[in-house]
Amino acid sequence: MVSTPVNKPWAGRFSAPTDAFVEAFTASVGFDYRLAYHDIRGSIAHARMLMQVGVLTAAEFSAIEQGLIEIRTEIDQGTFQWETRLEDVHMNIEARLTERIGMAGKKLHTGRSRNDQVATDVRLWLRDEIDTILAELTRLQEALLILAEREADTIMPGFTHLQIAQPITFGHHMLAWFEMLQRDRGRLHDCQVRLNVLPLGAAALAGTSYPIDRAYTAQLLGFAAVAENSLDAVSDRDFVIEFTACAALLMTHLSRFSEELVLWASPAFDFVDIPDAFCTGSSIMPQKKNPDVPELVRGKTGRVNGHLVALLTLMKAQPLAYNKDNQEDKEPLFDTADTVRGSLRVYADMMPVLRVKGDHLREAARQGFATATDLADYLVRRGIPFRDAHEAVGRAVRLGLETKRDLAQLSLEELRGFSSVIEDDVYEVLTLEGSVAARDHFGGTAPRQVRAAIARARERLLHNAMANAT
Numbered sequence: 001m002v003s004t005p006v007n008k009p010w011a012g013r014f015s016a017p018t019d020a021f022v023e024a025f026t027a028s029v030g031f032d033y034r035l036a037y038h039d040i041r042g043s044i045a046h047a048r049m050l051m052q053v054g055v056l057t058a059a060e061f062s063a064i065e066q067g068l069i070e071i072r073t074e075i076d077q078g079t080f081q082w083e084t085r086l087e088d089v090h091m092n093i094e095a096r097l098t099e100r101i102g103m104a105g106k107k108l109h110t111g112r113s114r115n116d117q118v119a120t121d122v123r124l125w126l127r128d129e130i131d132t133i134l135a136e137l138t139r140l141q142e143a144l145l146i147l148a149e150r151e152a153d154t155i156m157p158g159f160t161h162l163q164i165a166q167p168i169t170f171g172h173h174m175l176a177w178f179e180m181l182q183r184d185r186g187r188l189h190d191c192q193v194r195l196n197v198l199p200l201g202a203a204a205l206a207g208t209s210y211p212i213d214r215a216y217t218a219q220l221l222g223f224a225a226v227a228e229n230s231l232d233a234v235s236d237r238d239f240v241i242e243f244t245a246c247a248a249l250l251m252t253h254l255s256r257f258s259e260e261l262v263l264w265a266s267p268a269f270d271f272v273d274i275p276d277a278f279c280t281g282s283s284i285m286p287q288k289k290n291p292d293v294p295e296l297v298r299g300k301t302g303r304v305n306g307h308l309v310a311l312l313t314l315m316k317a318q319p320l321a322y323n324k325d326n327q328e329d330k331e332p333l334f335d336t337a338d339t340v341r342g343s344l345r346v347y348a349d350m351m352p353v354l355r356v357k358g359d360h361l362r363e364a365a366r367q368g369f370a371t372a373t374d375l376a377d378y379l380v381r382r383g384i385p386f387r388d389a390h391e392a393v394g395r396a397v398r399l400g401l402e403t404k405r406d407l408a409q410l411s412l413e414e415l416r417g418f419s420s421v422i423e424d425d426v427y428e429v430l431t432l433e434g435s436v437a438a439r440d441h442f443g444g445t446a447p448r449q450v451r452a453a454i455a456r457a458r459e460r461l462l463h464n465a466m467a468n469a470t
């Protein structure tokens with residue numbers, strides 16, 4: 001970033017130069033340069049529309065278009081000189097355009113303000129960004145489905161209160177994560193649909209006296225509609241907040257997955273092995289292998305939640321229409337998008353190589369008396385009221401605890417001591433496989449149901465992809 005004594009585009013009204021620190025304090029180019037490609041795209045569409053309605057000549061439009069394309073190349077190649085003195089991405093590009101093509105460059109801003117320009121740029125940028133995030137999300141969901149399929153029969157303890165509750169299958173657990181992400185997908189998609197509206201034409205706040213054709217600009221930029229109200233178009237950043245809210249929920253889901261992976265990877269659980277490529281060691285304790293990736297994703301959730309609060313607070317007291325406060329939306333927005341995209345990417349890369357320790361999972365379910373509910377249900381089927389069944393099984397569990405055996409290891413005689421209705425078919429319900437296979441309904445954990453759910457999930461992903469392509 002250099003500071004040469006360039007004239008500011010708005011310098012006409014001013015008799016004294018900007019204080020040097022104020023200049024640095026008010027500038028946004030240090031971060032909003034990230035909008036450059038979308039700014040150029042918006043400017044070319046705006047200029048084409050101006051030509052269409054006769055405000056610019058064909059020659060002027062060609063010069064503008066050509067100049068902007070060349071500026072894009074300069075940015076690509078890293079030769080573009082960003083100037084803090086020119087405040088933001090918009091004025092940097094416009095000043096460079098005029099430098100390159102002269103008079104026609106000065107006409108680009110006709111019928112436009114930076115207020116509707118920046119609102120347009122951010123919408124264009126975010127629309128693309130959501131596409132990229134959705135692609136990473138799809139990659140992670142596909143990885144979860146592959147893992148669910150591979151581990152559809154793998155028994156693990158299901159938890160409530162982090163206490164062993166009932167046996168479930170690992171595949172079923174992965175499908176729970178899939179569902180959370182599928183709702184995140186829906187939210188991001190809704191957000192994208194709602195933001196896809198053109199602000200250009202609102203100018204500073206009241207519209208413009210030029211005979212503009214906003215529908216044409218919208219069509220050129222792929223916006224589904226034109227903003228109805230010029231004051232609203234330049235001033236609200238609800239779409240930034242909405243995206244960040246979707247991102248905060250998505251990160252909250254990833255954070256919950258992370259918490260589980262951190263626990264599961266701990267030697268105290270020993271349910272999974274996270275490959276070395278996704279872990280780091282300790283500089284002092286030679287035995288350590290730390291699950292940094294899930295820990296960091298869990299930690300990064302905090303900053304996205306923070307951005308959401310920052311953006312809500314930024315917006316809450318703004319009078320209509322545009323206020324400079326809105327310049328503060330960029331850094332939280334960019335960081336939110338970067339954080340979500342990065343977190344999804346690392347998860348999508350990590351899940352396919354996660355090693356699931358089926359024997360340990362099974363053993364944990366066995367030791368946790370996970371089939372106690374099945375025994376109670378068995379007694380109920382033989383006419384015992386549920387409360388009495390619950391009590392009888394509780395006593396059986398106590399014997400198991402005292403003698404360090406699971407329910408299936410108690411003899412028929414011992415079991416009959418708790419309830420005389422028990423026959424030797426009881427062992428069918430006491431096995432872990434019998435327990436999960438019995439939960440054989442839509443949404444249940446039986447391997448058969450898990451396989452059916454995976455097939456449906458694949459269909460739904462395909463359907464999303466087709467809907468997005470149209």
Ligand code: ARG
Nearest residue numbers: 028088114115118324326327
């Ligand atoms: N950098 C500004 C922003 O991000 C661009 C719009 C500035 N408009 C103005 N009238 N000062 O919001």
